[in-house]
Amino acid sequence: MTNTGLSRRRIAFTGIAALSALLSACAGPRAAGGMASTPTPPAPVEVAVLAFNDFHGNLEPPRQSVDMPDGHGGTAQIPAGGVAWLASALDSLRARHANSLTVAAGDLISASPLASSLYLDEPSIEVLGRLGLDYTAVGNHEFDRGTKELLRMQTGGCEKFTLREPCQLEHFAGARFRYLAASTLTAGGTPLFPASAIKSFGSGDRQVKVGVIGLTLKGTPTLVNPAGIADLTFADEADTINAEVPKLKAQGADAVVVLIHQGGRASGAPDPNGCAGFDGEILPILRRLSPAVDVVVSGHTHADYICEMPTSDPARPVLLTSAGLYGKELTEITLTIDPAAHRVVTRSAHNLIVQSQPFTSAKGPVALSPLTAQYAPRADIAAYVQRYVDASKAFATRPVGKLSGPAGKGEGAMGGPIGNLIADAQLAATRAAGAQIALMNPFGIRAAIVPAADGTVTFGDIYIAQPFGSALITETLTGAEIKALLEQGFDDNGPEQALAPSTGFAYRIDRQAPVGSRINGIMLGGKPLDPAARYRVTTNSFLALGGDGFSVFKAGRDAVTGPTDIEALEAYFHSAPRLEVPVEERVTGG
Structure with missing residues (x-):
């Protein structure tokens, strides 16, 4: 027995x-x-996914706020941003979660303030690694300096691919985090960076795996200099994701998170966690998405939202998030995963405002608020950033002129006073090339210009507003082509955008009219624009190549290349003892 x-x-x-x-x-x-x-089945495992997007090299607080409900029917402004404060916010969240993963949805570099941009965004790449970023999608702005420079961002080294010198303050080791680029294909048809990755948490029968797919928007070629991405193609977003999901599932992924540099925006009263009236170019992607995707971390539109959105299976929606821009917000996504069933059983998300320092905006002081948590800057990150801030001060603090008051952006698609100011500067800089009109894209304006109390404006002030360094192109267009060009800002193909015109040029918008007939009343020098006449028009090289969907610019003739946009703006400040902020409404209607 x-x-x-x-x-x-x-x-x-x-x-x-x-x-x-x-x-x-x-x-x-x-x-x-x-x-x-x-x-007894194993207990569920909780994993936090901590996400942000569109950092754009904002090492210091960007002197911007996040608007949120104040609890009394109004709106509160919360001063936010700065990578040392973002690091502290991440640390506080990680302390609450045994398992966490930190991700981003692209545009972490380029269109950056001086302390990062002067050094080819090397300090931003380094500091994002130090604060614990694991994976990021590639955004369109990652391609601003071309493919070879982007590859250097990942692998490191000091090889020179741009006009600016690399490794000015230290040897550049490359990103500690991993770029993912599932839909960005080389000439050989393979992804430029890995398409996806898997990270495991726990052990034994309580081990779970989170799969991450990263990709950018298919429209990237219209948003960057084509010469820098000549050997790349950008595949359909939904098709790419849906093809990658089964591969991750075959590797044992219990949850699937997509990082995509595409997005939308909610409407109505400001609410970092709202989703009312959501619309945007990401919607058709989501509608075709595999229901096996649990979370989509998005970006590109610089908006904040938390949404449950339908996929190809309406019964299985996907959690969609975005955390605004510049590190002002951080999304805390909590996944509860059943390790036996290999699936997510609950999920939630919340946008946390990274409250940092008070500042003065174009509209007045923005003070610290008790409505949300306040963070202290993480000392090691702050010290690292300060090294680059100090090195850039000679550029940043140099006075360029004086301004009568703050020059802020208009609402939504409008350039406002600063758009008019930049257009006037570009017109003045290219008169010798015959320029009669200058047009500036509002999406290319990154911040208001707020002078000091005595009106002084520094190079740092104008650089923050216009950090791209694009050359100015003056070319010939007919009046009919100019009208067609302006119509492209309101053709229902992408976000609306009213090109900001130089002095003497004006037009009206009628959003209720059919597509192609929404721009009227075009005037130059007080006279109607002649459809058959030829005019010399100045714009930045990005738009001249058809950027932001303004493809009519590519029909321009007799092109002449002038100074860069930032050189033109600085020269304009030098042209008068004190510039007046343009106050006239050159673009009207609605």
């Missing part, structure tokens, strides 16, 4: 505790009454 048999005969004398112990050791356990027992 075996030992197992002997033990079973003695069960009647051992009691319930011994019975449980013996049954757990037996190959064919039975509970009292002879029924087979069910093993």
Whole structure:
């Protein structure tokens, strides 16, 4: 007789505790009454996904706020941003979660303030690694300096691919985090960076795996200099994701998170966690998305939202998030994963405002608020950033002129006073090339220009507003082509954008009219624009190449290349003891 048999005969004398112990050791356990027992399933595992997007090299607080409900029917402005404060916010969230993953949805570099941009965004790449970023999608702005420079951002080194010198303050080691670029294909048809990655949490029967797919928007070629991405193609976003999901599932992924540099925006009163009236170019992607995707971390539109959105299976929606821009917000996504069923059983998300320092905006002081948590800057990150801030001060603090008051952006698609100011500067800089009109894209304006109390404006002030360094192109267009060009800002193909015109040029918008007939009343020098006449028009090189969807610019003739946009703006400040902020409404209607 075996030992197992002997033990079973003695069960009647051992009691319930011994019975449980013996049954757990037996190959064919039975509970009292002879029924087979069910093993206790492993408990669910919680994983936090901490996300942000569109950082754009904002090492210092960007002197911007996040608007949120104040609890009394109004709106509160919360001063936010700065990478040392972002690091502290991340640390506080990680302390609350045993398992966490930190991700981003692209545009972490380029269109950056001086402390990062002067150094080819090397300090931003380094500091994002130090604060614990794991994976990021590639945004369109990652391609601003071309593919070779982007590859250097990942692998490091000091090889020169741009006009600016690399490794000015230290050897550049490359990103500690991993770029993911599933839909960005090389000439050989393979992804420029890995398409996806998997990270495991826990162990034994409580181990779970989170799969991450990263990609940028298909429209990237219209948003960057084509010469820098000549050997790349950008595949359909939904098709790419849906093809990658089964590969991750085959590797044991229990949850699938997509990082995509595409997005939308909610409407109505400001709410970092709202989703009212959501619309945007990401919607058709989501509608075709595999229901096996659990979370989509998005970006590109610089908006904040938390939404549940339908996929290809309406019964299985996807959680969609975005955390604004410049590190002003951080999304805390909590996934509860069943390790036995290999699936997410609950999920939630919340946008946390990274409250940092008070500042003065174009509209007045923005003070710290008790409505949300305040963070202290993380000392090691702050010290690292300060090194680059100090090195850039000679550029940043140099006065360029004086301004009569703050020059802020208009609402939504409008350039406002600063758009008019930049257009006037570009017109003045290219008169020698015959320029009669200058047009500036509002999306290319990154911040208001707020002078000091005595009106002084520094190079740092104008650089923050216009950090791209694009050359100015003056070309010939007919009046009919100019009208067609302006119509492209309101053609329902992408976000609306009213090009900001230089002095003497004006037009009206009628959003209720059919596409192609929404721009009217075009005037130059007080006279209607002649459709058959030829005019010399100046714009930045990005738009001249058809950027932001303004493809009519590519029909321009007799092009002349002038100074860069930032050189033109600085020269304009030098042209008068004190510039007046343009106050006239050159673009009207609605």
